[in-house]
Amino acid sequence: MLGLIIQLFLVFVITCLSVFYLFARSKYGYWKKRGIPYEEPTFIFGNVSFLMRRSFWDFFYDISKKYKKYDYFGLFLSWQPLLVVNSNELAKKILVKDSDSFQDRYSYSGVNDDPLGSLNLFSIKSPMWIQMRNEISPMFTSSRLRGFTELMNINSEELVRRIQKDNIDNKEPVDLKKLFSMYTSDTIAYTVFGIRVSALKELTSPLWFITCHMVKWTFWRGFEFTMIFFLPAIAEILKLKFFSKAATDYIRQMFMKVVDERQKTGQSNDKDLVNHLLKLKANLKLPAGSDSQLADNLMMAQAAVFVLGAIETSSTTLTYLLHELAYHPDEQEKLYKEVSEALKESGKDVLEYDDLLKVKYITACIFETMRKYPPVPHLDRLCNKAYQLTDEVLVEPGTPVFVNIVGLHYNEEWYPEPEQWRPERFINATDSDNNDFKFLPFGEGPRFCIGKRYGMMQIRTAIAQMIMKYKFVPDGPKQLEADPYSVILGPKGGGSVKFIPRT
Numbered sequence: 001m002l003g004l005i006i007q008l009f010l011v012f013v014i015t016c017l018s019v020f021y022l023f024a025r026s027k028y029g030y031w032k033k034r035g036i037p038y039e040e041p042t043f044i045f046g047n048v049s050f051l052m053r054r055s056f057w058d059f060f061y062d063i064s065k066k067y068k069k070y071d072y073f074g075l076f077l078s079w080q081p082l083l084v085v086n087s088n089e090l091a092k093k094i095l096v097k098d099s100d101s102f103q104d105r106y107s108y109s110g111v112n113d114d115p116l117g118s119l120n121l122f123s124i125k126s127p128m129w130i131q132m133r134n135e136i137s138p139m140f141t142s143s144r145l146r147g148f149t150e151l152m153n154i155n156s157e158e159l160v161r162r163i164q165k166d167n168i169d170n171k172e173p174v175d176l177k178k179l180f181s182m183y184t185s186d187t188i189a190y191t192v193f194g195i196r197v198s199a200l201k202e203l204t205s206p207l208w209f210i211t212c213h214m215v216k217w218t219f220w221r222g223f224e225f226t227m228i229f230f231l232p233a234i235a236e237i238l239k240l241k242f243f244s245k246a247a248t249d250y251i252r253q254m255f256m257k258v259v260d261e262r263q264k265t266g267q268s269n270d271k272d273l274v275n276h277l278l279k280l281k282a283n284l285k286l287p288a289g290s291d292s293q294l295a296d297n298l299m300m301a302q303a304a305v306f307v308l309g310a311i312e313t314s315s316t317t318l319t320y321l322l323h324e325l326a327y328h329p330d331e332q333e334k335l336y337k338e339v340s341e342a343l344k345e346s347g348k349d350v351l352e353y354d355d356l357l358k359v360k361y362i363t364a365c366i367f368e369t370m371r372k373y374p375p376v377p378h379l380d381r382l383c384n385k386a387y388q389l390t391d392e393v394l395v396e397p398g399t400p401v402f403v404n405i406v407g408l409h410y411n412e413e414w415y416p417e418p419e420q421w422r423p424e425r426f427i428n429a430t431d432s433d434n435n436d437f438k439f440l441p442f443g444e445g446p447r448f449c450i451g452k453r454y455g456m457m458q459i460r461t462a463i464a465q466m467i468m469k470y471k472f473v474p475d476g477p478k479q480l481e482a483d484p485y486s487v488i489l490g491p492k493g494g495g496s497v498k499f500i501p502r503t
Helices: 002-028 056-066 088-097 128-140 142-169 176-193 206-214 219-230 232-238 245-265 273-282 294-326 329-346 353-358 360-372 405-409 452-469
Strands: 072-077 080-085 378-382 400-404 470-474 497-501
Touching (some): 056 405, 080 088, 088 378, 088 400, 128 273, 128 294, 142 176, 142 353, 142 452, 176 245, 176 273, 176 294, 176 452, 206 294, 245 273, 245 294, 294 360, 294 452, 294 470, 294 497, 329 353, 329 360, 353 452, 400 405, 452 470
Antiparallel strands (some): 470 497
């Protein structure tokens, strides 16, 4: 009897494996049947067998070189066919002209299991994201940014002092990513919650307590995000979360504490996101039959994703910017002179909002850094209805489409010698430029990053104050190794330069 059970079990296992094999084989012929160039997949993993051993950014960098002559090509995320777009004209169609056919992201969004991760502006699905988008956008007006810039300058002064104390006086090793994460965390604490704290000064703060874990990429955190963004079917099975339970609970507590205090005192802060969200909640139109907690979860989800997004991308860009300036002393000196001249012209101790916008070379240095090191290597969209991309390509509903940012940014026709860091490429750029969809670090179209100008100003204030106090010289290899656990680009080990006080 036992032998029969074992035989039946083996037959069942072999049958299941055979069915899965045939299913995978049929999927792996998807691009070949359509005459679209594609990368040959491996069984089960498709083209992502490198995951958790190598960064997705590095993969896109290499694959972009291989298919640089093609406007599009096919990949497989495990067994899921994926179309990758290399053309700026096709990117324009997908992101803007025909964005109604590509409304949602491909990533997993488990509303019931992870409300803060699924309801935030980055991951929320249609049609609710349209309402949230329209309601959140007014948070980033020019008048609000002027107010935020005052605080950014205060925090930048603290950043300069922290560098002096740790890396010059005490000769401690530099971890640029951590340093700039603390700086951005201090700014976000006020922008989101109206809390004036300083992790840079005290080496701790209510927000830094949790964000230091949010921006630290461990194997498990990298695995969670990788599944959520690239293999959402597995993420759904495993019920993986965008934010950890600890982060979710802590942000929820902070949010509700601020709300309770304002309700008790009757005081409000018109400058921060919490106040804006409370006004939004009062006028929010929710779907019929919605859970009673939906409104609160929607509000807290926006706060949570803004915390993560603003800290992670700005700290990454600042890290790579200082790294490049250290290896480009001539460009560094030019930046120093332009900031010096702007300070002299303004007659102020620090450059304020309008002053910083006039220093074109700061923008050029930031943009060139984001061209060479776009934090996110691609923009993901999910086709929601049959779409004729070209005369030859019909995109079927349910097919993920990635706009290849790395491929666009390293196109030799648009950016000669793309491996070289040359700020002059963007010398007359403004914050709204996308160079005819050839420069897309912030995305484009309805789902572009609404915190773009905020992030740019956060970087401007920091670099303007650091360049006046220090010279940056190399302290490590010229090529920074990417962290294989990080879903967005990040330097393994945090990155380092030597700070030399200016005399």
